[in-house]
Amino acid sequence: MVVTLKIWVIVVVIIMIVYAVRHAIFTLSRLAWRQRPYYQDIVDGRMPSLSVLIPMHNEAVVASSILDAILACDYPNEKLEVIPIDDHSTDGTAAILQRYAAAHEHVRPLYRENGSRGKSNALNAGLAAAVNDVVIVFDADYLPARGLLRQLANAFVDPEVGAVMGRVVPFNCDRTFLTRMLAMERTGGYQVDQQARYNLDLLPQYGGTVGGFRRDIALLLDGFDPNQLAEDTDLTFKLFVRGWRVAYANRAECYEQVPESWATRFRQLRRWSRGHNHVLVRHALPLMRSEFLNLTQKLEGLLLLLVYAMPLLLLSGFAANAALFLMGAMPIWSAVWIGVFVVAYNAFGNFAPVYEIGAAEVLDGMQQRIYLLPYLFFVYIYNTWTTATGFIDALGDIVRRRALTWEKTERTATVSS
């Protein structure tokens, strides 16, 4: 038993070192190496036609804000259609959409009252209704800037690009301790992590909002699977496995709202973890078999798929280490490495370890908020436990063949200009 535990601890430590090295490389790439330029500087007299999908379920509070923002975008109306999707709303969302449809010819809402609820189903309905080449998706609580649609659409000058992802910036970061921590994690995740993955020709993720994809490809891939909670990650891997690429647009920034309470965050993170682990099961083998990816990309893809499985692994490694300690058989090096790397490693999707976040904050020109880095230690413990529950949920789904129900993150503030 002692030998087994020791072997397990060795395995966990090695995996954590791999992740820590991965993030160190990302940090180095973003800080010091040549950056891979995105297409934001392209000015094109003939932009592609865009369909903007905005799934909405009871979004009366924010619907007008996002619609106003999109209508104010610097994109030719004749090339644009805006499709807000009222998904079984019971508040005044439908009435708001009707008002905008009456005033703007290119705003063409969909009203879903039948069928299952959920973002994937709403997007599929939107895809079926959309007529343009490129689809851009926003969640309802976002606030795009005037030039954002062009910045995102520019990615599709590249025929290899199947999807594009912009940078989300928390709008309500000053509300609570949690929002400040989340703002830091987002900063690290986008300014360093995503950009580094783009630099290194790895796998930047399409995040499901402030992003877009080619409509014909999405239809070819049968749209969004309603049984996937992480439909964005699912699409990311579908694209990469088949030879498409996701472009990351660091310049295409958009405000979003982050959870303000730990309970809301718990549900959100648990859902992400659950969904991501479903994607892991679905795409791990196809990823490794893909003839369109090189070995580095496959390994990176695998590490990315495993990010929401790692916390449980980490906890098990910690538990194994604790068991060895209790038995008086714990090797020193494992304590040291676990102590060092438990916060050095943190790769849950858009999150990033401490040094990535520190680097990102410096790049953004931030100062005093960097003092909060040590507090991420507590957030990581929380993240570890929370994502572990999501992993267990996913395991339960697979074993019991449970159907997934979609849950919207609670809104507590309005993103407004």
Add this chain to the structure above:
Amino acid sequence: MNDILIVAMVVTCVLAVMPFVPGALELARPRDDQRLEIEQGYVRDPRFFGRSFRHKLAPAIAHAGSALPYRSSIQLHRPERFEVRRDLFVPAGGSIGGVVVALGDADVGRGAKVGDCYATGGVTVTDRATLRALACDGFATLGQDVRIGRWIDAAQDILVGERCDLGQSLSAGGNVRLREHCTFRRLWGRPIETEAPHAAAPITPTIEDVVVFGAKGLSLPRNTVLDQDLVVRGALQIGANSVIRGDIKAHKSIIIQPGVRIEGNVVTRGDLTIAGDVEIMGNIFSERDISIGSRSRIGSADAYKSVYAAGSARLRDRVTVFGWIIAEVGGSVG
């Protein structure tokens, strides 16, 4: 417990807590908790500098009225001397600092030095003059060896003499004509045309007359016609007189032989070498250097496009680009 132990406890607790103290202070009295500033009104405008400059000067010009010359100060990035004149004439070797507005034409003599200048008429800048920034509502003509520190924007055409250094940005509402050995970073014109009769042709290696597909990439023979997008995970060569009716992407360099017509965009992670007499209807994007051969043409009058080089850009003789050229490291003519 003895004193030493007590001291150890206190010191240890203090040391354990101390790295958290600055963060605690920041949480208690936030100094840096504001959201990252996103300029919600931002759009990519090739003529931004000129438009912004005119916008900032408009109130001050209106205030000047008809009592000219008018002298005052104006706050731009910092306080600047501000002057409004009827016409502007700067003699050879002369100098004017600050911001000067000419409600008419401006004539800058040989070797003169001018700060920021706005002319509502046309502008003539003679050889070896230096200007920090220039906006004009008419035609702009630059002599040889003129140096622009920041930007130049003209509502109509801009003619640029040899060996001019065009600063960060040159933009025109009309067309732009550049002579040999000019250097630039960003150009906007509809179109941009070069005159560099002494420019050497870019070297484009001859290629096989068959399709060659290997570990290094793909080589298409002359007269290839392709009605698809093309993505190559290596280098790409396109034979002379080929027609590609789609977008092109290569992970390494692209060489386009003479006479090729591409109806889509060209994107490469490597260098892009375009021979002479090539026509590209779409955008060009290279993560390294771009070389455009003589008589090649990018974009069209009714569909402006962009040429973006993360490295350098080199334009040979009689190159025509409708739209924007960006060379992050720097561009040159000839």
Add this chain to the structure above:
Amino acid sequence: MKSAVDSPGPLTPDAPADQIRSFILPHRSYRRLPVRGFRSRIASTLVVILIEVAAIFLVTPMAGAASRFVLRALNGSGMPAEAVPDAYLGFTLHPVLSGMAPAAYQSLALCLVLAIVAIIVLSLLRPALPLRYFLISNLVMVIASAAYLIVVGHPGYDQWQFSRLYLTTVVTVWLVLPVVVGLSCMLFPFTTLETAFIILIALVYDVLLSTGRYAIFLWLLAKTGPLLMPNLYLFFGPLLDFALVVGLFSIALVRLSAKLVRHTEDWAWL
């Protein structure tokens, strides 16, 4: 590239040509940090190596001083203790051997029950989740430790072994820390002097903290027995060291960021 925007006073046409050229600040998405020159990087690397070598040479005296301090603290509190020579990685250390309170069955059972109750109370009181999870993690460890001691009857490590484990762990941290902190510093454009300063501060800080912690740990074990041994080591051992290093590093990063914001000409792009 120097920024003309930062030059004092308005530009004059007769200013040096460099002042006519100006730098128009690109967006933060284009930023990267200035790459330090080759010499600077070599100098920093040498500094890291130097400090590492110094740490290797000084490990034995530092560990010895820590042991002597703990001895004085414990002996002075009426706890008999002695330093016993021990070899580790070729160094001679002197872990402190002192007493440990016995683990009585009743008190262990009580602690186990109390820990369970505390978890329930925390779940009801619902403090902020990160704090709650941290506390619960510690309480779960207490429960596991108590259960193990009840079932097995004795701890896996006795006091001497724990003392040795602790000392060898902190010595390992002292040996690893200069390299880890040095590598982290070299990601950023700290000067050689700043890199040296950060590493030295971190090392000295950790030595002081580890010494004081050593005394507290052994005192606690002497007073409360082996129950808290896993918590002390696993939650307040090397884990705390890392959190502290991050804290110190964050202070350095704030200063760096402030410097870069003041001198935009120092940024690199793309």
